[in-house]
Amino acid sequence: MSRIFTSLVCVAGLLSASAIxxxxxxxxxxxxxxxxxxxxxxxxxxxxxxxxxEDQQKAFIKDVDAYRDCLMxxxxxxxxxxxAHVEAANKAIEEFNAFAESxxxx
Numbered sequence: 001m002s003r004i005f006t007s008l009v010c011v012a013g014l015l016s017a018s019a020i021x022x023x024x025x026x027x028x029x030x031x032x033x034x035x036x037x038x039x040x041x042x043x044x045x046x047x048x049x050x051x052x053x054e055d056q057q058k059a060f061i062k063d064v065d066a067y068r069d070c071l072m073x074x075x076x077x078x079x080x081x082x083x084a085h086v087e088a089a090n091k092a093i094e095e096f097n098a099f100a101e102s103x104x105x106x
Contacts, residue, residue, distance in 0.1 A: 038078075042070035 045063035048056065 040071060040074040042067055042074060 045060060045067055047060065051057040051060070
């Protein structure tokens with residue numbers, strides 16, 4: 001009998017949490033849909049088992065360099081975005097701390 005009661009309490013809690021989440025006055029959080037693409041579009045070159053000519057080897061080395069440069073640019077872009085996100089998060093905490101401090105002063 002107590003298991004059924006516990007289950008009913010859990011269900012009631014979930015329903016009330018759902019109602020709170022749908023309440024227009026409930027705090028909101030940033031949407032996950034605004035997350036940046038976290039996958040690069042760099043193409044890894046195919047390495048032949050054996051180079052047919054010196055020109056083919058030079059072309060492969062050029063492709064490897066382009067692949068590396070693409071990945072380095074991607075890393076740089078992600079680091080820049082990460083820095084901006086950290087700064088935004090810190091500003092949000094500073095804003096809340098200032099708000100909490102104003103409540104203590106009243």
